[in-house]
Amino acid sequence: MIAPVGSRVAVGMSGGVDSSVSAALLKDQGYDVLGMMLRLWSEEGSQNRCCEPDAQEEARFIAGLLEIPFYVVDAQEKFFQSVVMPFIDGYAQGRTPNPCLNCNRFIRWDFLLQRAKALGADFLATGHYARIKKTPAGQFQLLKGQDTEKDQSYVLHVLTQKNLSQTIFPLGDLNKTQVRKLAGDYSLPVADRPDSQDLCFVGQGDYREFLRLKIPAAIKPGPIFDPEGSQIGEHTGLADYTIGQRKGLGISDTKPLYVIQKDIQQNALIVGPTNSLGRQEFFADQVNWISGKEPKECIQADVKIRYKSQEVTAAITVQNPTSVNVQLESPLPDITPGQAAVFYQADLCLGGGIIRSD
Numbered sequence: 001m002i003a004p005v006g007s008r009v010a011v012g013m014s015g016g017v018d019s020s021v022s023a024a025l026l027k028d029q030g031y032d033v034l035g036m037m038l039r040l041w042s043e044e045g046s047q048n049r050c051c052e053p054d055a056q057e058e059a060r061f062i063a064g065l066l067e068i069p070f071y072v073v074d075a076q077e078k079f080f081q082s083v084v085m086p087f088i089d090g091y092a093q094g095r096t097p098n099p100c101l102n103c104n105r106f107i108r109w110d111f112l113l114q115r116a117k118a119l120g121a122d123f124l125a126t127g128h129y130a131r132i133k134k135t136p137a138g139q140f141q142l143l144k145g146q147d148t149e150k151d152q153s154y155v156l157h158v159l160t161q162k163n164l165s166q167t168i169f170p171l172g173d174l175n176k177t178q179v180r181k182l183a184g185d186y187s188l189p190v191a192d193r194p195d196s197q198d199l200c201f202v203g204q205g206d207y208r209e210f211l212r213l214k215i216p217a218a219i220k221p222g223p224i225f226d227p228e229g230s231q232i233g234e235h236t237g238l239a240d241y242t243i244g245q246r247k248g249l250g251i252s253d254t255k256p257l258y259v260i261q262k263d264i265q266q267n268a269l270i271v272g273p274t275n276s277l278g279r280q281e282f283f284a285d286q287v288n289w290i291s292g293k294e295p296k297e298c299i300q301a302d303v304k305i306r307y308k309s310q311e312v313t314a315a316i317t318v319q320n321p322t323s324v325n326v327q328l329e330s331p332l333p334d335i336t337p338g339q340a341a342v343f344y345q346a347d348l349c350l351g352g353g354i355i356r357s358d
Helices: 017-028 053-066 076-092 099-118 161-165 176-185 207-214
Strands: 008-012 032-039 070-074 123-125 130-134 140-144 222-225 231-235 258-263 268-272 279-289 299-304 312-320 323-332 340-345 348-355
Touching: 008 017, 008 099, 017 032, 017 053, 017 123, 017 176, 032 053, 032 099, 053 070, 070 099, 076 099, 076 207, 099 123, 140 161, 231 268
Parallel strands: 008 032, 008 123, 032 070, 222 268
Antiparallel strands: 130 140, 140 348, 222 231, 258 268, 279 323, 279 348, 299 312, 299 340, 312 323, 340 348
């Protein structure tokens, strides 16, 4: 553990099993623990699923059982500006953004961490499944969680050396089964609570309905073209589709057709057969190198282009400190602008960036 025993640690609590067990473990290990829960923005008439009233009461109750202070921090305005608006803007520009990345970068490891420090905390702990290692040279490394099914290093690639130096991941060496058992051992009434879901702010509907309310002018029907430019159908709005999608296109053909491109200028969806789908090269921007320094030459690394995707070996060439070219060893069918490409060497997460449209 990087933090000296006795340090004051703020645990980001959600009322779920992971954050609750994290708080219990740290308290058991002799840390001065306090619980903090974020109050996040949601559309009118709904509740953000990360901080629904029952979750807030559950977190407060857990803190009471553990005999630790508990605070609710209002982050609604910051969350809307830093997470929700980029999500809306991304779709308006034909991308498929991952809002969890901005939430980690701007809300947890900025807004929440600053409030934790104001309460005297030296470290922020979360229930993420990932590990931090400090090298003999004093550099902090982000490693995959031991539980490969739950590993969350993909959404943590945005963290910096400063962030990692102030962070604890108590669950990094555990798997989900062990965590649920620990919840029972600590008599925490959350052992069977289901995991939280992404897109916490869209209420009970799906993101398509949310976007139609927020940017109706940008979500409108348009033509579906084949690779040769012939119109073969009409789509319901570009945001309704993802790269690699096959079902739900509303067109029939003698062979399976997949979404291969979104043309924002023409408000057109381009579809084609399997052999037109894969790509072996792409660029990524907004790259964060966790070490704080970009490689000086081309490196070999494994790349994940989505949270649950398989890694593919690639050659990564730095264009500038925040932009890279990625040459994959084998083509992938669902390389999606707006999603993160994250780079690994074995368990070590090197960093990552946002896939570009070109």
